Amino acid sequence: xxxxxxxxxxxxxxxxxxxxxxxxxxxxxxxxxxxxxxxxxxxxxxxxxxxxxxxxxxxxxxxxxxxxxxxxxxxxxxxxxxxxxxxxxxxxxxxxxxxxxxxxxxxxxxxxxxxxxxxxxxxxxxxxxxxxxxxxxxxxxxxxxxxxxxxxxxxxxxxxxxxxxxxxxxxxxxxxxxxxxxxxxxxxxxxxxxxxxxxxxxxxxxxxxxxxxxxxxxxxxxxxxxxxxxxxxxxxxxxxxxxxxxxxxxxxxxxxxxxxxxxxxxxxxxxxxxxxxxxxxxxxxxxxxxxxxxxxxxxxxxxxxxxxxxxxxxxxxxxxxxxxxxxxxxxxxxxxxxxxxxxxxxxxxxxxxxxxxxxxxxxxxxxxxxxxxxxxxxxxxxxxxxxxxxxxxxxxxxxxxxxxxxxxxxxxxxxxxxxxxxxxxxxxxxxxxxxxxxxxxxxxxxxxxxxxxxxxxxxxxxxxxxxxxxxxxxxxxxxxxxxxxxxxxxxxxxxxxxxxxxxxxxxxxxxxxxxxxxxxxxxxxxxxxxxxxxxxxxxxxxxxxxxxxxxxxxxxxxxxxxxxxxxxxxxxxxxxxxxxxxxxxxxxxxxxxxxxxxxxxxxxxxxxxxxxxxx
Numbered sequence: 001x002x003x004x005x006x007x008x009x010x011x012x013x014x015x016x017x018x019x020x021x022x023x024x025x026x027x028x029x030x031x032x033x034x035x036x037x038x039x040x041x042x043x044x045x046x047x048x049x050x051x052x053x054x055x056x057x058x059x060x061x062x063x064x065x066x067x068x069x070x071x072x073x074x075x076x077x078x079x080x081x082x083x084x085x086x087x088x089x090x091x092x093x094x095x096x097x098x099x100x101x102x103x104x105x106x107x108x109x110x111x112x113x114x115x116x117x118x119x120x121x122x123x124x125x126x127x128x129x130x131x132x133x134x135x136x137x138x139x140x141x142x143x144x145x146x147x148x149x150x151x152x153x154x155x156x157x158x159x160x161x162x163x164x165x166x167x168x169x170x171x172x173x174x175x176x177x178x179x180x181x182x183x184x185x186x187x188x189x190x191x192x193x194x195x196x197x198x199x200x201x202x203x204x205x206x207x208x209x210x211x212x213x214x215x216x217x218x219x220x221x222x223x224x225x226x227x228x229x230x231x232x233x234x235x236x237x238x239x240x241x242x243x244x245x246x247x248x249x250x251x252x253x254x255x256x257x258x259x260x261x262x263x264x265x266x267x268x269x270x271x272x273x274x275x276x277x278x279x280x281x282x283x284x285x286x287x288x289x290x291x292x293x294x295x296x297x298x299x300x301x302x303x304x305x306x307x308x309x310x311x312x313x314x315x316x317x318x319x320x321x322x323x324x325x326x327x328x329x330x331x332x333x334x335x336x337x338x339x340x341x342x343x344x345x346x347x348x349x350x351x352x353x354x355x356x357x358x359x360x361x362x363x364x365x366x367x368x369x370x371x372x373x374x375x376x377x378x379x380x381x382x383x384x385x386x387x388x389x390x391x392x393x394x395x396x397x398x399x400x401x402x403x404x405x406x407x408x409x410x411x412x413x414x415x416x417x418x419x420x421x422x423x424x425x426x427x428x429x430x431x432x433x434x435x436x437x438x439x440x441x442x443x444x445x446x447x448x449x450x451x452x453x454x455x456x457x458x459x460x461x462x463x464x465x466x467x468x469x470x471x472x473x474x475x476x477x478x479x480x481x482x483x484x485x486x487x488x489x490x491x492x493x494x495x496x497x498x499x500x501x502x503x504x505x506x507x508x509x510x511x512x513x514x515x516x517x518x519x520x521x522x523x524x525x526x527x528x529x530x531x532x533x534x535x536x537x538x539x540x541x542x543x544x545x546x547x548x549x550x551x552x553x554x555x556x557x558x559x560x561x562x563x564x565x566x567x568x569x570x571x572x573x574x575x576x577x578x579x580x581x582x583x584x585x586x587x588x589x590x591x592x593x594x595x596x597x598x599x600x601x602x603x604x605x606x607x608x609x610x611x612x613x614x615x
Contacts, residue, residue, distance in 0.1 A: 021441035022124040026082045029444040034066060034085060037075045047074050049120075053113040054170040060163070062106060064088045065116045083120035087112045090436050097427040099369075100138065101380065103146045107159050108138065114166050118175060127433060128175065134182030135429035137189045142426055143369050143398035145379045158185065196400040203402055204385055207394050211387035216254035218351040218390075220246050223267060225347030227274045228338035236319050237277035238338040242345045244316060245270060251307040265303050272296060276327055279335070286330075293324040350407075362386050362408065369423035372414075380423065517586065524585035527592040528563070528578060536593040537565065539584075550593070 030036065049069075056068055065084035069076055091112040095105045118126035144155055165181035224246055228238065249270065252263040272292055275281045282289045297317060304312040326333050339345060365383055372379050381395040381403050393411050395403040414420035531537065531553050541547035551565035551574055561578040576584070584590040 020124070021437050021444075022086070022119070025086060025437065025440050025444050026079050026119065026123060028448050029082055029085075029440060030447055031082075031085050034081050035070050035076060036078055036081055046077055047080070049074075049076065049080055050117055050170060050173070053117050054167070057110060057113045057163075057166055057170065060107075060110055062110065064092075065112055068113075080116075080120050084116045086119055086440065087116035089440070090433060091115065093436055094135070094427070094429050094432040097424075097432060098138065098429075099142045099423050099426040101141075101144050101146065101378065104138075104141060104144055104155070104159075107162075111162075111166065114169060114178065117170075122175070126175070128179055130179040130182040130186075131175075132430060132433075133186045137186050139426050139428065140189055140193070141398060142423065143380045143382050145397070147379060149397070192399075199400040200384070200396070203396070203400065204394075207385075207387060207402070207405075208389070211389040211392065212254055215351070215389040216250040218348060219253055219258070220249035221345070221347035222349055222351040223249055223270060225339065225345065226349065226352065227270055231274060231278050231338045232280075232335040233274065233277035233338045234323050234333050235336055236323050237273055238336070240316060240320055241270065241273060241338075245273065248304055248307045252303075255307070262303065262306055265299075266307070269296070269300055269303060274338075276324060279327070279333075282327065290328050293328045296324060297321050365422070370420050371423050372420055520586040521582060524582045527585055528582045531563070531592055537585075538591040538593055540589050 052068065052072065053065070056063065065088050069081065069084055091109055095109050098105070100108070115126060141155060144152065146152055162181060165178045168177035169175055224241055228241065248266050252260065252266045256262050273296070276289065276293055276296065297320070301312045301317065323333070366386060368383050370381055370383055372381070382397065383393060384396040385394045386408060387394055391408045392405045393408055394405060397403055411420065533553055533556065535553050536550050537553070538548050538550050541549070549567065551567060553563055554566045554573070555564035557564070563576050563578060563581055565574045565576065566572060581590065585592060
């Protein structure tokens with residue numbers, strides 16, 4: 001339990017803010033070195049990790065959930081990995097800043113397995129009001145130490161029930177068993193707080209009264225011990241001081257305090273009694289001894305009556321007055337050590353310097369927890385109050401039970417030596433949750449923006465690459481088109497040149513043929529003109545070139561330019577116009593026999609030139 005005012009258990013303030021970010025964190029954040037799936041589609045089945053987490057909880061393993069996931073050869077989903085990371089992160093931060101004892105921290109830390117499962121399954125609803133209230137209620141156990149006491153065992157028993165409740169939650173697949181456990185815990189915490197408050201009030205009242213009694217006793221002893229140390233006094237005076245006047249001093253201190261007039265008078269009379277009884281002190285001034293001894297009886301009776309509200313016993317007073325008279329007369333008296341060795345009267349000189357023992361800074365240390373030791377062996381105690389009467393620190397435990405008293409000077413020495421140190425102020429779970437989720441939400445948003453920016457850059461690079469490839473393809477097509485156009489142009493030019501050459505060849509051939517025809521016509525004209533009457537010609541048959549007939553020029557009609565031929569019998573008259581005959585001779589269908597050899601040579605030359613021209 002905590003001795004400090006309880007925090008508000010309204011976990012709503014921590015759940016409203018971070019709740020809206022948890023879903024985005026579970027799906028969007030990416031933590032380096034986490035076992036995220038390399039490639040996983042939405043249609044792939046989600047692995048069931050509840051049996052694995054349940055076994056870790058049942059075995060009460062002190063491991064992080066993410067380490068457990070890495071140890072298993074399973075491809076987990078992104079949400080499962082992030083749920084494990086978020087559960088580890090929240091519990092690590094909370095347990096580091098909670099101020100709880102190490103033994104308690106190790107038990108609560110194992111709740112991360114249940115929390116990871118709930119985050120993956122329910123997201124922000126995993127932090128229900130009951131769970132948040134329970135985690136905040138753990139602050140009342142900041143002062144718990146594993147010392148084997150009843151309160152220590154009671155908490156350990158409750159944590160054993162926690163194992164059962166969480167196991168029931170895993171078994172049923174619902175958070176209800178654990179949430180019911182949390183609600184019962186919070187209800188019991190309220191009852192315990194009321195009980196501790198009442199116990200604390202009673203304890204403070206009791207210890208303050210006991211401190212005043214202890215101060216009265218010890219300071220009275222210290223005053224008498226200081227006054228009697230090294231002195232030799234009559235036995236009656238020494239005994240009266242140690243037995244009776246000790247009671248007067250104690251009563252004056254307890255009833256009215258060290259600042260009262262009664263205490264000052266009682267203390268002063270203590271000094272006068274020692275002065276009268278010790279000859280080494282009082283023999284130096286006999287006149288003063290007479291006046292003091294004469295007044296001592298009345299003064300002692302007055303202080304005694306004021307302290308006890310009853311008169312000083314006459315027998316005690318008479319024995320003292322007898323000693324006073326003997327001292328005034330100067331009679332020989334028997335002296336003995338006032339505090340002989342082995343005397344039952346015990347005193348402590350430290351009680352004489354309590355007035356300025358506690359500095360003002362002690363106020364800042366009250367109502368705070370302090371720690372001695374390290375790790376699981378550390379012991380915690382609560383600085384409940386500084387008892388002003390005795391300058392002692394009243395230590396209590398978390399249940400408000402007194403652990404002991406310790407002088408303030410000893411506490412200061414331990415603090416300076418580092419043996420005793422204050423426990424840092426706790427951080428409620430709601431704040432841990434809110435701060436952690438806010439930090440991760442900013443990281444997630446930054447990562448999302450970076451991924452979007454990277455995606456935009458990738459799209460831009462892809463678009464630039466696509467445009468570059470398209471431009472390259474376009475340039476290639478343009479180059480191919482230009483090349484094709486150039487080839488087409490070259491081919492067209494080549495075809496044009498070939499056509500031009502063919503045309504020129506044809507023209508040349510035609511010109512050559514025309515020239516040759518003209519030459520043949522000229523030769524044929526010359527031959528026809530040179531045919532004498534009676535000259536023979538040989539004609540090929542129109543139906544068969546292999547059949548020929550010979551005709552003889554019978555008549556040349558100059559006016560009509562006709563030539564009349566007959567066969568060798570003078571029959572079958574055939575007429576040719578001169579130009580027709582020339583054409584027939586040039587064509588080779590009629591051969592002038594009279595000058596056949598010359599005509600054949602000329603005709604062969606003409607034909608040869610025609611062939612050369614064609615080639």
